[in-house]
Amino acid sequence: MPATSEIIRLAVRDFAHEQRLSWCYVLALTAVLAPLLILFGLKFGLVDTLARRLVESPSNREVIAVGSHRYDAAWFKRIAARPDVAFVIPNTRRIAASLSQLQNPASGAVLRAVQMVPTALHDPLLETTLTPPTGLNEIVLSASAAQRLGVTAGERLLARIDRNYSGRDEGVVWELTVSGVLQPEMLTEEAALVALDFLVATEDYRDGVAVPALGWAGAPAPTGERQFARFRLYAASINDVARLEADLTAEDIDVRSQLAEIAAMQALDRNLTRVFWLIAGIGTLGFLASLAANLLANVERKRRELSILRLIGFSTGSLMLFPVMQATLIALLGTTAAMLVYLPVTTTLNDWFILSLQPGEAICRLLPVHLGLALAITLFGAIAAASWAGWRAARIEPAESIRDV
Known part of the structure; x- marks a missing residue:
């Protein structure tokens, strides 16, 4: 079996073996990403509704x-x-x-x-x-x-x-x-x-x-x-x-x-965008820093096991995949869980405001492209956070596995 496929299999098996720790990582990501999805859904839904009303009303x-x-x-x-x-x-x-x-x-x-x-x-x-x-x-x-x-x-x-x-x-x-x-x-x-x-x-x-x-x-x-x-x-x-x-x-x-009303809507859009990216940036950086530290700690805990892999012939590049693959699993599972939290919440919010909305409008709404973009950004951030741990894994010497023998 090629080294890359084998290291991916080992990373998945290790992720499943330490399921309590793994689910803590997933839940941590969900706790950060779900509120961001809801916040962006509110921002997009509110501004989109106001903009649509401005656009669809000829008087504006x-x-x-x-x-x-x-x-x-x-x-x-x-x-x-x-x-x-x-x-x-x-x-x-x-x-x-x-x-x-x-x-x-x-x-x-x-x-x-x-x-x-x-x-x-x-x-x-x-x-x-x-x-x-x-x-x-x-x-x-x-x-x-x-x-x-x-x-x-x-x-x-x-x-x-x-x-x-x-x-x-x-x-x-x-x-x-x-x-x-x-x-x-x-x-x-x-x-x-x-x-x-x-x-x-x-x-x-x-x-x-x-x-x-x-x-x-x-x-x-x-x-x-x-x-x-x-x-x-x-x-x-x-x-x-x-x-x-x-x-x-x-x-x-x-x-x-109606230039004043148009300018007010555009200013609201700009300000809500700034608030969203400020909150998203703080939350995302905090989670990625925590994920990077945890993945690095995981590599340090398993230096001996990883050195054995080097000893039996796994390449430097394949060892780097070990924490990267686990970060990818955390990103996929955490994003999926966040979306599962987002869907019922957005339905509830739209039901609360249904009397204030016209047909086709929503107070909280995300397009499929937004969800796809959230997944892509999360994957990129998780892989970037895992690169530090991957670099440390690649520097493990094969000799470390026999020092304790």
């Missing part, structure tokens, strides 16, 4: 213009071409971007001063389940607006738009079909998502401009390129919000965003 990626400016088609084309922009669409003046009232003709329920929000394909508010309203006859309602009106997708509404034209108060009524209803968390206010063409038509009507497509009378449309007073803009990720806000501010555009 929205950059809102404060006040009105003049934005032409070239400006929108330039902004849309940026890789850090997920969605941008023109918006009209705030006073024009509203319906005087929305009425459900079936029930008579009425909503007044309903804010209109321009939308299009890839709008974050629509998620992936809703298609944007098209043309001049469709509308998507927020959940609160749909509830107040008592309508669902497919039902009809009557929209009224009022204006003061040539000193007279006028108004028109237009029929709209509800093409969808937003999830409640997407838009909390009572609002309606409409196609940009419809929003532009209502602005023109209020400005006294005729809208031939809807049969609304007024003055001829002015010539020249149309400019918009506002915009809707969403960053590609929460990490792009700061750069977008800075660039728009540099263009003398006053904007506001």
Whole structure:
């Protein structure tokens, strides 16, 4: 039998023979590693949950213009071409971007001063389940607006738009079909998502401009390129919000965003990472130092037995494997035991916080890659700790076995 295979077999047999001492090593590793797994699971689960909520909530990626400016088609084309922009669409003046009232003709329920929000394909508010309203006859309602009106997708509404034209108060009524209803968390206010063409038509009507497509009378449309007073803009990720806000501010555009909340989450992530690595470093170094000392003491206790192995022909390299193999066994068994402790604890913690969590979220969670990384680091640390004992084992002389004869 090759020397390497034989020394591994002997190391395993010796580990099993001194099982009380061996299990003390394993339990010591478990006592250090299990709390670290739970702590990192809390850190990862908490920060991942907060980050997911920030990312999945479109409002946290929205950059809102404060006040009105003049934005032409070239400006929108330039902004849309940026890789850090997920969605941008023109918006009209705030006073024009509203319906005087929305009425459900079936029930008579009425909503007044309903804010209109321009939308299009890839709008974050629509998620992936809703298609944007098209043309001049469709509308998507927020959940609160749909509830107040008592309508669902497919039902009809009557929209009224009022204006003061040539000193007279006028108004028109237009029929709209509800093409969808937003999830409640997407838009909390009572609002309606409409196609940009419809929003532009209502602005023109209020400005006294005729809208031939809807049969609304007024003055001829002015010539020249149309400019918009506002915009809707969403960053590609929460990490792009700061750069977008800075660039728009540099263009003398006053904007506001959820940058403070994003920065707070990122600071929490950094600080929790520092705390975790500080605790992990202290605990790991302490255990590895203890393991190295114990393995060295084990080699010293067995100098005579190991010298006999040298005497009968085992090489220096094979003797070094003796403590390394035992350290590997301690790492494997200790990591397995720590994971067995971690699993029921993380289940209990998630059950405690279940009322505060949304579907798919967890307060304590580790990915398979995290567990694999924990095993790899533990193995590397244990082998490194055993290298001192291995070096001492390799220096044992064959003559030591016959000095006591």
